[in-house]
Amino acid sequence: MSTGLIILIAVVVVLVLMVIGIYNNLVSLRNNRENAFANIDVQLKQRYDLIPQLVATVKGYAAHEKELLERITQARTAAMNATSINDKIEADNALSSALAGLKVSVEAYPDLKANQNFLQLQNEVSDIENKLAATRRFFNSATKELNSAVQRFPAVIFAGMFGFHREPMFEVPKEERAQVEKAPEISF
Numbered sequence: 305m306s307t308g309l310i311i312l313i314a315v316v317v318v319l320v321l322m323v324i325g326i327y328n329n330l331v332s333l334r335n336n337r338e339n340a341f342a343n344i345d346v347q348l349k350q351r352y353d354l355i356p357q358l359v360a361t362v363k364g365y366a367a368h369e370k371e372l373l374e375r376i377t378q379a380r381t382a383a384m385n386a387t388s389i390n391d392k393i394e395a396d397n398a399l400s401s402a403l404a405g406l407k408v409s410v411e412a413y414p415d416l417k418a419n420q421n422f423l424q425l426q427n428e429v430s431d432i433e434n435k436l437a438a439t440r441r442f443f444n445s446a447t448k449e450l451n452s453a454v455q456r457f458p459a460v461i462f463a464g465m466f467g468f469h470r471e472p473m474f475e476v477p478k479e480e481r482a483q484v485e486k487a488p489e490i491s492f
Contacts, residue, residue, distance in 0.1 A: 326459045330468045333450040337471065340443035341389050344474075347436045348383065348396060354432065355380050355403075358425045376402040390472060397477045403429070440474045447471050 355376060379402040383395035451470045454463040463469070 322458070323462055326462050327466055330450070330453055330459065330463060330466065333446070333453050334468065337443065337446040337450050338389075340439065340446040341392075343439045344396075344436065344443055345392070347432055347439055348392075351399075351429070351432045351436065352380055352384055354425060354428055358429060393472070393474050394477075401477075444473045447473050 376399070379395070379399040383392065383399045386392040386395040450468075453459055454468050454470055
């Protein structure tokens with residue numbers, strides 16, 4: 305065998321190993337992102353399970369808030385029926401918006417705010433919301449890692465061929481962006 309042929313075979317083997325390494329890294333990062341979203345799903349399931357209890361408790365005090373409670377129930381159903389990660393993100397944002405409306409509505413009912421069942425449910429929802437925020441941050445971190453790997457050289461050359469592409473982050477919907485960026489008003 306000639307030296308040139310041996311060098312050519314060595315270069316091909318190195319390139320094949322490099323492509324395999326890139327592919328395996330991208331697969332690991334994609335799986336990490338999917339796992340991060342599965343953690344969000346666990347928290348969302350807990351949230352969905354608590355919502356009917358919360359709605360039932362509030363109904364006793366706020367019968368005329370029927371439209372808001374129906375919106376929450378519809379948003380919960382849509383969120384539970386979403387199938388893709390992106391659909392779940394969109395449905396979860398709608399549910400978060402509906403729950404925020406409930407929090408504002410509850411302020412008008414001092415008796416409800418003092419009700420033990422409601423307080424316990426409110427604390428559980430608050431705890432789940434905090435856990436959701438943490439898992440969303442982890443999901444976005446995993447998404448950032450995947451997106452960076454897909455866009456870095458030399459992986460960018462092979463990512464498209466292997467079906468890898470930039471994935472969306474879990475972000476505040478554009479409709480709510482102005483409200484979120486506005487400083488909260490605090491009064492005593």
